[in-house]
């Protein structure tokens with residue numbers, strides 16, 4: 001299924017780590033839709049992942065950049081514009097990491113240096129990439145910038161700990177920078193709030209499988225896959241969504257609007273009967 005939706009567009013895709021990554025799927029689909037783009041990730045992630053293989057498949061290059069480093073981002077934009085042969089039409093921020101989650105710290109036992117790291121990597125990096133892009137005047141008029149979020153920005157989810165604050169900040173940055181970039185260059189800035197997805201970042205959260213099954217049962221369409229998420233992101237990069245900006249867009253099979261579903265009722269009734 002390809003419609004040349006992104007024919008002639010240039011982009012930078014942050015966050016493809018392995019073939020499960022949402023950014024990996026976006027890259028493959030963006031290529032099929034006619035885009036040219038640079039892939040980037042933190043230097044340490046590039047040592048582990050198969051991103052070079054993805055780059056080959058997409059006929060492109062990987063430029064390492066730690067998304068928390070303004071210098072790295074500045075160099076990344078300079079090289080990307082040069083290699084792609086012009087200004088940028090789309091950016092994907094598909095980056096998230098919490099040292100507190102990685103090390104299993106409870107919400108009442110946060111390491112605050114790590115908390116700041118979570119915010120820097122998962123949220124502030126979004127501001128940094130847009131500020132660098134703006135200062136360099138790297139974006140084309142009418143471009144589109146998307147970051148991936150999660151509903152823990154609005155509601156509490158056990159074990160998502162400091163990532164919930166990172167996602168709230170990420171969505172707030174999308175609104176504030178969306179205003180600024182809209183006024184100056186008609187660039188759209190949105191976040192896509194995705195269902196739980198079986199990726200390295202996702203499955204790192206303790207209790208993820210229960211999380212995943214619950215969301216699946218609570219969504220009339222079921223959980224949205226990484227492929228479906230990539231399709232949605234492509235529409236936001238395309239010219240068909242030119243007036244959509246400063247939004248947090250739920251891509252979750254209906255989870256965010258569901259109170260209770262038949263599946264959950266049945267499950268609880270069965271449990272109650274078993275307990276009688």
Ligand SMILES: NC(=O)c1ccc[n+]([C@@H]2O[C@H](COP(=O)([O-])OP(=O)(O)OC[C@H]3O[C@@H](n4cnc5c(N)ncnc54)[C@H](O)[C@@H]3O)[C@@H](O)[C@H]2O)c1
Nearest residue numbers: 015017021022042045067095096148196197199200201202
């Ligand atoms: N998997 C889920 O359940 C889920 C649900 C909703 C939203 N999201 C969000 O989707 C995005 C992508 O995550 P994913 O699920 O594809 O997992 P993933 O682990 O494949 O991707 C996370 C990426 O962040 C990169 N990263 C970490 N630190 C970095 C740094 N300092 N600089 C540059 N890159 C860095 C990692 O190398 C990795 O490529 C994240 O923002 C995540 O929070 C994921």
